[in-house]
Amino acid sequence: MIPRKKLKGLVAATITPMTPDGKINLPVIRQYVDYLVNEQNVKNVFVNGTTGEGLSLSIQERKQLAEEWMCQGKDKLDHVIIHVGALNLPECQELARHAAAIGAGGIAVIAPFFFKPTNKDELVAFLQKVASEAPEVPFYYYHIPPLTGVKIRVEELLDGIKAQIPTFQGVKFSDTDLLDLAQCINKNETGDFEFLYGVDEQLLAALAVGANGAVGSTYNYLGRQTNLMLQAFAKPDFALAQQYQLLTGEFLNFVIKLGFGVAQTKAVMTFVSGIPMGPPRLPLVDASNEFIVKAKAKLDSIVWPNGDCS
Ligand SMILES: CC(=O)N[C@H](C=O)[C@@H](O)[C@H](O)[C@H](O)CO
Numbered sequence: 241m242i243p244r245k246k247l248k249g250l251v252a253a254t255i256t257p258m259t260p261d262g263k264i265n266l267p268v269i270r271q272y273v274d275y276l277v278n279e280q281n282v283k284n285v286f287v288n289g290t291t292g293e294g295l296s297l298s299i300q301e302r303k304q305l306a307e308e309w310m311c312q313g314k315d316k317l318d319h320v321i322i323h324v325g326a327l328n329l330p331e332c333q334e335l336a337r338h339a340a341a342i343g344a345g346g347i348a349v350i351a352p353f354f355f356k357p358t359n360k361d362e363l364v365a366f367l368q369k370v371a372s373e374a375p376e377v378p379f380y381y382y383h384i385p386p387l388t389g390v391k392i393r394v395e396e397l398l399d400g401i402k403a404q405i406p407t408f409q410g411v412k413f414s415d416t417d418l419l420d421l422a423q424c425i426n427k428n429e430t431g432d433f434e435f436l437y438g439v440d441e442q443l444l445a446a447l448a449v450g451a452n453g454a455v456g457s458t459y460n461y462l463g464r465q466t467n468l469m470l471q472a473f474a475k476p477d478f479a480l481a482q483q484y485q486l487l488t489g490e491f492l493n494f495v496i497k498l499g500f501g502v503a504q505t506k507a508v509m510t511f512v513s514g515i516p517m518g519p520p521r522l523p524l525v526d527a528s529n530e531f532i533v534k535a536k537a538k539l540d541s542i543v544w545p546n547g548d549c550s
C-alpha cells in the first residue's frame with residue numbers, strides 16, 4: 241500500500257446537493273470544496289454517508305458523486321473517504337472497486353441493517369468481502385448503532401481484525417458509548433488505527449479518551465470553530481476547549497429540540513455557506529421555514545470566544 245498521511249483532525253460528512261426537482265446538483269461541488277477548505281479549514285471529506293443520504297441514492301448517483309469529489313478535491317483536499325456500504329454485498333463490492341479505481345483515500349462500510357449480523361464474526365465476514373475488493377485502499381468500519389441497530393461493540397470487533405482485513409485502518413465511531421471507544425484506543429497499541437468520532441456534540445469527551453479526529457455533519461458549517469476547539473485541546477487549554485464545545489452544543493441542543501436531521505443540516509448549511517444544498521430526498525422532507533428562522537437566529541446569537549461570528 242502507498243504510504244499515506246495519517247488522517248487526523250476534522251472530516252466533513254458531505255451533504256449531497258440536490259436541485260429543486262430532486263436530482264444531484266454536481267456543479268455545486270466545486271464551490272463546496274473551496275468553501276470547506278477556505279472558510280472552514282476542513283480538508284477531509286466523508287462522501288455518501290448518513291449526511292450525504294448515501295443509502296437513498298442509486299449506485300450510479302453514488303459513483304458520480306464520488307468521482308466529482310475526487311476530481312474537485314484534487315490538490316485541495318487531503319483525504320477523500322467514500323462510504324460504500326449498502327444492504328447487499330454485490331453493491332458494496334461494486335462501489336468498493338469503483339472507489340479504488342478513482343483513487344479514493346479510504347473506504348468505509350456500515351453494518352447491513354435489514355438482515356443484520358448478529359455477532360462479530362458475521363459482521364467481520366461481511367466487511368472482509370467488501371474490503372478485499374479494494375486491496376490497496378484503507379478500510380474503515382462505520383459504527384453507527386442508532387441508525388443501523390447493529391450494536392456489536394467495536395472493541396470486540398478489533399480482535400484479530402488485521403489478520404482478516406489487512407487494509408483495516410480504523411473506525412468512524414458514531415455512538416455515545418465512550419467506554420467502548422476508550423477500550424478500542426487501549427487496544428490500538430501500535431497506534432496504527434484511527435478512531436474518528438461521530439457525535440459532534442460530545443467530541444471533546446471523545447478527544448479526552450484518545451479519539452484521533454472526527455467525522456461529522458456539523459464540520460460543514462462549524463468546522464472553523466471546532467478546529468479552534470481541537471487547537472485549544474492540544475495546547476492544552478481545557479477551559480477554552482470546553483467553551484467551544486458548550487457553544488456548539490448549545491446550538492445543537494437547540495436544533496435537536498426543534499427536530500434535527502439531514503434535511504435540517506441541508507438547510508443550515510445553505511444559510512451559513514450560501515451554497516444551495518437543495519431539498520433532501522424522500523422519505524426525508526424539507527426543513528420548515530420556522531426551523532430555518534429559529535436556527536439562524538440561534539446561531540447568530542452565539543458569541544464565540546475568539547470574538548468572531550459564525
Ligand atoms: C446520526 C448522524 O447523522 N450523525 C452524524 C454523524 O455521524 C453527526 O455528525 C450528527 O449529525 C451531529 O452529531 C449532530 O447531532
Ligand SMILES: CC(=O)C(=O)O
Nearest residue numbers: 253289290291456457
Ligand atoms: C455524520 C457522518 O459521518 C455521516 O454523515 O456519515
